[in-house]
Amino acid sequence: MRRLSTINIAALALGLAFLYLPIAVLVIYSFNGSRLVTLWGGWSLRWYGELFRDAAMLESAAISLRLALISASAATVLGTLAALALARERFHGRLLFAGMVYAPLVMPEIITGLSLLLLFVAFNFERGFWAIAVAHTTLTLSFVAVIVQSRLATVDRSLEEAAMDLGCPPLRTFLTVTLPLIWPAVASGFLLAFALSLDDLVIANFVTGPGATTLPIRIYSEVRLGVKPEINAVCTIMIAVVATGLVIASLLTKRSQARQDRGALGARL
Amino acid sequence: MAAQPLVTFDRVTKRFGDFTAIDDLTLDIFEREFFALLGPSGCGKTTLLRLLAGFEAPDEGRVLLGGEDLAGVPPYRRPVNMMFQSYALFPHLTVAGNIAFGLKQDRLPKAEIAERVDEMLALVQLGALAQRKPDQLSGGQRQRVALARSLAKRPKVLLLDEPLAALDRKLREETRFELKELQARLATTFVIVTHDQDEAMTVADRIAVMDHGRIAQVGVPAEIYEQPNSRWVAEFVGDVNLIEGRVTTVYPSFVLLERDGLRLRVAATAVVSPGTTAWAALRPEKISIAHEASDSAENGAAGIVTDIGYLGTVSRYKVRLDCGLVVEAAMMNASRRASQTIGVNDRVWLSWTPEAGVLLTR
Amino acid sequence: MGDMSKTTNTRSSRLIVLAPYAWLVLFFLAPFLIVLKISLSQSTLMQPPYAPLLALDAGWQGLKDFFGALSLDNYAALFTDALYRRSYLKSLEVAAVSTAILLFIGYPVAYALARAPRRWQAILVLLVVLPFWTSFLIRVYAWINILQRDGLLNDALLALHIIDRPTTWLATDSAVYIGIVYSYFPFMVLPLYATLERMDESLLEAAADLGAPPWKTFFLVTVPLSLPGIAAGALLCFIPITGEFVMPDLLGSSATLMIGQTLWTEFFGNRDWPAAAALAVVLLVILAGPILLYQRREARALERR
Numbered sequence: 001m002r003r004l005s006t007i008n009i010a011a012l013a014l015g016l017a018f019l020y021l022p023i024a025v026l027v028i029y030s031f032n033g034s035r036l037v038t039l040w041g042g043w044s045l046r047w048y049g050e051l052f053r054d055a056a057m058l059e060s061a062a063i064s065l066r067l068a069l070i071s072a073s074a075a076t077v078l079g080t081l082a083a084l085a086l087a088r089e090r091f092h093g094r095l096l097f098a099g100m101v102y103a104p105l106v107m108p109e110i111i112t113g114l115s116l117l118l119l120f121v122a123f124n125f126e127r128g129f130w131a132i133a134v135a136h137t138t139l140t141l142s143f144v145a146v147i148v149q150s151r152l153a154t155v156d157r158s159l160e161e162a163a164m165d166l167g168c169p170p171l172r173t174f175l176t177v178t179l180p181l182i183w184p185a186v187a188s189g190f191l192l193a194f195a196l197s198l199d200d201l202v203i204a205n206f207v208t209g210p211g212a213t214t215l216p217i218r219i220y221s222e223v224r225l226g227v228k229p230e231i232n233a234v235c236t237i238m239i240a241v242v243a244t245g246l247v248i249a250s251l252l253t254k255r256s257q258a259r260q261d262r263g264a265l266g267a268r269l
Numbered sequence: 270m271a272a273q274p275l276v277t278f279d280r281v282t283k284r285f286g287d288f289t290a291i292d293d294l295t296l297d298i299f300e301r302e303f304f305a306l307l308g309p310s311g312c313g314k315t316t317l318l319r320l321l322a323g324f325e326a327p328d329e330g331r332v333l334l335g336g337e338d339l340a341g342v343p344p345y346r347r348p349v350n351m352m353f354q355s356y357a358l359f360p361h362l363t364v365a366g367n368i369a370f371g372l373k374q375d376r377l378p379k380a381e382i383a384e385r386v387d388e389m390l391a392l393v394q395l396g397a398l399a400q401r402k403p404d405q406l407s408g409g410q411r412q413r414v415a416l417a418r419s420l421a422k423r424p425k426v427l428l429l430d431e432p433l434a435a436l437d438r439k440l441r442e443e444t445r446f447e448l449k450e451l452q453a454r455l456a457t458t459f460v461i462v463t464h465d466q467d468e469a470m471t472v473a474d475r476i477a478v479m480d481h482g483r484i485a486q487v488g489v490p491a492e493i494y495e496q497p498n499s500r501w502v503a504e505f506v507g508d509v510n511l512i513e514g515r516v517t518t519v520y521p522s523f524v525l526l527e528r529d530g531l532r533l534r535v536a537a538t539a540v541v542s543p544g545t546t547a548w549a550a551l552r553p554e555k556i557s558i559a560h561e562a563s564d565s566a567e568n569g570a571a572g573i574v575t576d577i578g579y580l581g582t583v584s585r586y587k588v589r590l591d592c593g594l595v596v597e598a599a600m601m602n603a604s605r606r607a608s609q610t611i612g613v614n615d616r617v618w619l620s621w622t623p624e625a626g627v628l629l630t631r
Numbered sequence: 632m633g634d635m636s637k638t639t640n641t642r643s644s645r646l647i648v649l650a651p652y653a654w655l656v657l658f659f660l661a662p663f664l665i666v667l668k669i670s671l672s673q674s675t676l677m678q679p680p681y682a683p684l685l686a687l688d689a690g691w692q693g694l695k696d697f698f699g700a701l702s703l704d705n706y707a708a709l710f711t712d713a714l715y716r717r718s719y720l721k722s723l724e725v726a727a728v729s730t731a732i733l734l735f736i737g738y739p740v741a742y743a744l745a746r747a748p749r750r751w752q753a754i755l756v757l758l759v760v761l762p763f764w765t766s767f768l769i770r771v772y773a774w775i776n777i778l779q780r781d782g783l784l785n786d787a788l789l790a791l792h793i794i795d796r797p798t799t800w801l802a803t804d805s806a807v808y809i810g811i812v813y814s815y816f817p818f819m820v821l822p823l824y825a826t827l828e829r830m831d832e833s834l835l836e837a838a839a840d841l842g843a844p845p846w847k848t849f850f851l852v853t854v855p856l857s858l859p860g861i862a863a864g865a866l867l868c869f870i871p872i873t874g875e876f877v878m879p880d881l882l883g884s885s886a887t888l889m890i891g892q893t894l895w896t897e898f899f900g901n902r903d904w905p906a907a908a909a910l911a912v913v914l915l916v917i918l919a920g921p922i923l924l925y926q927r928r929e930a931r932a933l934e935r936r
Contacts, residue, residue, distance in 0.1 A: 156355055156357060158353045158354075158355050158357040159357045159359060159360075161322075161324055161344070161351075161353070161357065162351070162353055162357035162358075162359075162418075163345075163359075163370070164323075164324075164343070164344040164345045165322055165323075165324075165344050165345070165347075165349075165350055165351045165419075166345075166350065166370050166371030166374055166418070166419075166422065167345045167346070167371050167374035167375060167422065168345055168370070168371075168374045169343075169345050170345075172374075173345075177359055180361045181360065181361060
């Protein structure tokens, strides 16, 4: 078995401490009973209570969740199609297409946000919830596409050919053979798109309109005014939700992975 | 054999970019034949199979099945089925699910599907494993599932793409005979693609040897082996001594070939004229090796044994002839001590009849 | 063989390509053209706040007027105004320095991850990725908690007698670097880990067998072989950091004015859309090299697999 040297253990420990210490501080202080952020006033759920009485914050949370659900769904469909196109189809303008799929992954958000806003203005598209939904779909479909495409690359092309050879038309082949094999990637693509949409501030701030104040926009405007214990509480809840989702997702994929590994082992014996 | 071919490739050309995979190829395959496409990798044999299955479309020419042009017919509407080299078993379906897959596409009644799956499982003796997933099977079991799946729809033609390549040697040799027996029992047309000449010889009724997208030779196995039509076929199928020489005299039944003082009599299996270059293709097992010269032999040469390879059933002798040419001869180890009678550095005499060799002009 | 009806499957495959293609052309490519166009326009006090507007009902003359009124004035302004120049340079400086720091601290962590026992690796990678899934606003906010004047960092340093009175951490370059390094940490570690993990361990054994001590093996074998990961990680960090807005806005001061903030202010503060558009175009031109490099690598990596 492989063992880690002291230096490696130290690197890992320091790296993880760097990642988790600030979050731990934030979480602990969300349970602080004191009004002063920095003074420890004993454990308390006071700020969570305040939070649930803050109608504006709750409304923003509802908007953000709805937005994430809609844009992640659209991005999952479009992104999966884009992945299929890149992995399986030959067509004109493939290079431009690949460029457009990969570019949003690294494009500074400020440019994406500005350009989408100017598009909406040019076409008199009302700024607000649906503008953000379109913007988030555009941004996140690239992430879905890359995840699904890398999974598709591991799916033996001859499986799809075998299905067609056995009389299965293309659409049904996709649904009965390809999709079951790539679903973990599609699911994690959806989760990532959901998280990115929930997270986005810059793009949303460009294309938002009245009545579409998302959670990050609201938190941002509060944070600019200084640290507030209530914000610690919001952040803690968000962290808990994301962590739970991720752990469930990784357990799901791990189990199917483990099954495959066991199978491969069985075949070798 | 029926007069009308079941499958016809009519002047088919297929290119991938600059690469010509199939080059103006014409070929007929008849009903109930076990037909082998034999050739080295890259010769176009798999492409030919994929053209028939419908995964590729010819750039020129036609592919006919039962006299009907297949152009524009997608793979899922062709009454041919393929067994893939990788087997392409659906990892998310059970053995039974894999075999039933094609039948479900035809919307057969449930009872009929179940019956046909059982029949197929019995055919390949996998009844006990029906509910296993492919990754819980051994290589040999997977191979049989793939075979059962491609046979379940009772295709007009079964296409087999290197079906035994992934098996280890012993299993591969057993499976060859099973395949042949199965084909005879089902009376279905089988087209197999292989790079393994032993495999092609064992299973096939007829073999097409392919090279660079063209057919080098078509014939029954014995024809391909005993009467190759070119040096390339002779060398690809089995082991051969190719002796280049100048044609000096042409007699009605044999030809005189000369090289470095060596004079060979070769049966006139090809039309040649004096002064041209030709080759005698001599299989090692057709050359006899002995310590003493036999006067009666029409072809003979003396030399020194430089190397002996003991292969069990036969031993192979590398002999450097006095003229400098190195020739390989093979002899059955009929008696247990036969291999010991000739040793390295022994001076030996090789002899063969004119009919042992084939005269080749290309 | 009457059941062999002759249909082709081009209809469904055309849809597969067309739907995402159309979406990306409409919402990714077209907006850039509009940005380009507006960057050539003049700022006005009207709604929308730029001119000329393309008047299609005026026909050919309208089109001619439209193109006649376009100008490069905004770009000229970019190069003459010191504020713009400074914020571009600051952005590149922050991006370069942060990327270097990230590489320096990310490499040991990625290396340790890759060398960890197999059954721990999945969970360790998950631990590194987890914070990335939480909102970056939360990540910045967590640091504000720590860096503020009466925050934990000062408390700790005071308690340890390293400093004798609170230091200002917020609104400094350090705070911006801390925030950026923290937020982009997984972007550096994961590509590095991916290449290091794939590396054949027998190569290290071969190097040792041939007489190279561990540190030499590291620099002569491990580092050169992980160059693709280094390049991927560096690009993945450098490009978005250059356009970063939130970190300098919340953690920095006027001294750390990066191009993202300048653009934001021009757009939302001064309502000078043409200037903001010109800023975006120039930023894109600056980043075009790295972006194309990244795309080529990404496309090649995916195609190879």
